[in-house]
Structure formats: C-alpha cells, structure tokens
Amino acid sequence: MTKEFKRPDGRGIEELRPISAKVGIIPNADGSAMYQSGNTIAIAAVYGPKKMHPQHQQNPSTGQLRCNYNMLSFSVDERIRPGRNKRAMEISEVTKWALEPVLMLEEFPNQVVDVFIYITQADAGTRCAGINAASMALAHAGIPMKNLITSISVGKLDKQLVVDLTKEEEDFHTGEGPTDIPVSMTPDGKITHLQLDGKIEVKQLQEVLDMAKKACQEVYKVQEKALKEFIGGED
Ligand code: CDP
Helix, strand or coil, X not given: CCCCCCCCCCCCCCCCCCEEEEEXXXXXXXXXXXXXXXXXXXXXEEEEEEECCCHXXXXXXXXXXXXXXXXCXXXXXXXXXXXXXXXXXXXXXXXXXXXHHHECHHHCCCEEEEEEEEEXXXXXXXXXXXXXHHHHHHHHCCCCECCCCEEEEEEXXXXXXXXXXXXXXXXXXXCCCEEEEEEEECCCCCEXXXXXXXXXXXXXXXXXXXXXXXXXXXXXXXXXXHHHHHHHHCC
C-alpha cells in the first residue's frame, strides 16, 4: 500500500492525533500529569516514595513501583462496571514494566511509589496515554529517573502501517484486519515495552519500530515542554 492510504479521520499514515499535556494537575499528589491524544485522555497521580504496606512486601534492597490503571465508567460509550477487571490488571502490570527500567528505586529500600492512572475519555491508545502521563507525573514527583518514557501505538490496517490508532481504526475489518502494537521507549530508542495484538511478519516489525521511534520523539517533545512549563510556572 502507498502513502495515499485513506485513514477514517483523514490523517497521514505517520500523523499523530493532536497532543496536549500538563504537569501538576492534582495538588494533593506528590506528582501528577495529564496527557491527551485526540479523544483519549489520561491523568496520572504519584504518591511516594513511602513505606511499603503490607510490610511483608517490603524489599530491603530496593524500592518498588506499584501501578494502578483504571478507566472511568463513562470514558467509553458503553458504561464500564467500576472496579478491577482483567484488562485493567494487565495494563497496570504492563505500565509498571514499561516504567520500571528508568526508575532508580534502589535509592528507596523498603519503600513504594504508587502510580494511579485514570482514563477519563477513551478512543484507543489508553495504555500509551497512561504511560506518557505516568512518566511525566513520576518526574514531577522528583523520583530519580534516568530518562522519561514515551509510548505510542503503531497499527497495521490490513497491510498498511499507521501510527496512533483510534478506536474506529482498531475495529477495522478489511483484509487482514487490524493489528495493534503499543511500544514504549526512552528518548534514545531503548524499548521498555512492546505488545502485539494481531499478526505481523517479522520483516515488517523493524518498520514498526522505526515509525514508533519517530512518533515517540514527537511525544517526548510535548512531555518535555509540559515539564518545563511547570518549572517555569512555579513560584
Ligand atoms: O486503550 P488501549 O488501546 O491501550 O487498549 P485496548 O484494550 O486495545 O482498548 C482499545 C479501546 O477500546 C479503548 O481505548 C477504548 O476506546 C475501547 N474500550 C471500550 O470501549 N470498552 C472497554 N471495556 C475497553 C476498551
């Protein structure tokens, strides 16, 4: 397929949805941030480092990260039953794996850093939006980090690769159907998370990673700007 491939919302194949981000949105939290990509909005709040409870989960050689991802009941058209479900548990775990590699938690033995992510509006890509918000919120909380983490989803619609899928695109049913590949990485391209929902040939995967890296650089600029704006706006 070619660059003339028509996406439902008219975007180019490598064009991201409009992004906005803000740091410091929840005064009571130690760190907080909002990340919006099109109609997907994630907010993240960080609490800690603080003593790990329950005590038997304390680790004397390092601190730990706990992530809790949830979608608000009315974030999608069909109301979601409140509370934990398998999908939320999986995304919480994946978010932790995506973020942990850049955190210097060994400085906080026996302690825990809690990250709460809420999706207030969902139009696909919520795990990526949550990771982007959480990464900014952790930096805002002053947790020592080697780098920010940036996340984006690359998809395959039939045979065509596109960046930053909407829900409408995720529901694409022509030819080979949809494939969704969320990827998280550091700004220099070290991958900390990659999932694959669908099918793709190995040789196309390198192209996916190249597209993800390019898109992540755009997302990183927005995260960096939001953090700088916060520092600039502090009294
Ligand atoms: O959100 P993300 O793409 O990371 O994960 P997903 O499980 O592939 O979900 C894709 C999209 O399906 C979500 O972003 C929502 O827009 C929608 N969804 C929904 O409408 N109802 C649910 N219970 C779960 C997801």
